[in-house]
Amino acid sequence: MRRKIDYTLYLCTDRNLMSTKTLEEAVEQAILGGCTLVQLREKDISSLEFYRMAVGVKKITDRYGVPLIVNDRADIALAVGADGVHAGQSDLPCKNLRTILGQDRIVGISAATVEEAVRAQGDGADYVGVGAMFPTGTKTDARPVSMETLAEIRRAVTIPIVAIGGIGPQNAGRFCGTGVDGLAVVSAILAQPDITSAARELRTIFRRV
Template sequence: MENNLNDIKDIDYSLYLVTDRKVLGNRDLCKSIKEAIQGGVSLVQLREKDLGTNEFYKLAKKIKKITDEHDVPLIINDRIDIALAVDADGVHVGPDDLPISVARNILGPNKIVGASTCNIEEALEAQKQGATYLGVGAIFPTATKSNTDDVSIEDLACIKKAVNIPIVGIGGINEKNASKVMTAKVEGIAVVSAILGKSDIKNAANQLYEIIRSSNR
């Protein structure tokens, strides 16, 4: 049940921000996301594993207002119920979440369903089940997520060639190594601390934006 990509708007995956409030410290998440978007972030994933449903819903509503104002898609990590409740643009699911095919059936053809993969077999299966895009990694060591599989730049390039849906590299990507990831001809990079962990969030996002833009020339 491969997804009909013509039913989904043209998404810019180039600079994909995944949230983590622990990285922010005492700084406000909403304000930080707005600054990141102003710096060039093209897509936001709200990832809140430790929040209760009501808190997550209220936060998602606030973030959705910001992303709507800037015409940036909002993806909800794992929680399809929250995505539906706030009319987010889609969800991102991992191997321990609901199957991609189930998420696709619930959300329908016009929502984004992203999936985490780390090899060609998983990537092909995710595409078959209806994934809109794939987050592939971890490309480099990362402190924001444990128990990740290692994926080399060469592996990333092979996965990119094997599927016909967009690929986003994820895992330990920052301003020092982002250009290496883009050599795999992927559609973008997903980052957490490389933006939210910096003192000047807008500038950090803009720096990555410029690196990606230069890589695509």
């Protein structure tokens, strides 16, 4: 049975940005600060390294009852028993991921246009990640999305929307009242000296409606 997901504060990992010695420590501190969902997104490592990292991170997310999503890799997600997969427009199509993962796991799809979001919903996605909302250094090829387009996407789809891209305490408040279900963050949490406080601040700002 597919679990209910709280998208409020969605942590995407990047071991090159974290202020802690280990990714497990960073993830735990973020969860203690209020992160409700974790996506393991690590590039340029071998499948074995990714698998081992996923095993370690899942021990932490399981401890706190927080869902774990794996970026791109349905095989890794299945191997470690993760809750789902997030894919971009150049990755495996949503329909294929649903076939691989079955109905009990989460499938998230990146979208930068209304058409992409509508197609993702039609193909069975559980949520869409919309962005980049602001310039970001963690994904240099990300396509920019305006607040106007975000509003259009919100009107066009009924599935949850997570805003991503350059989001931090300076602009998180802009999403209050927009109908967005959560904020996806990397450096504004992981790169901070106090990860727990950074996560807590972002959650407070976003939920201050």
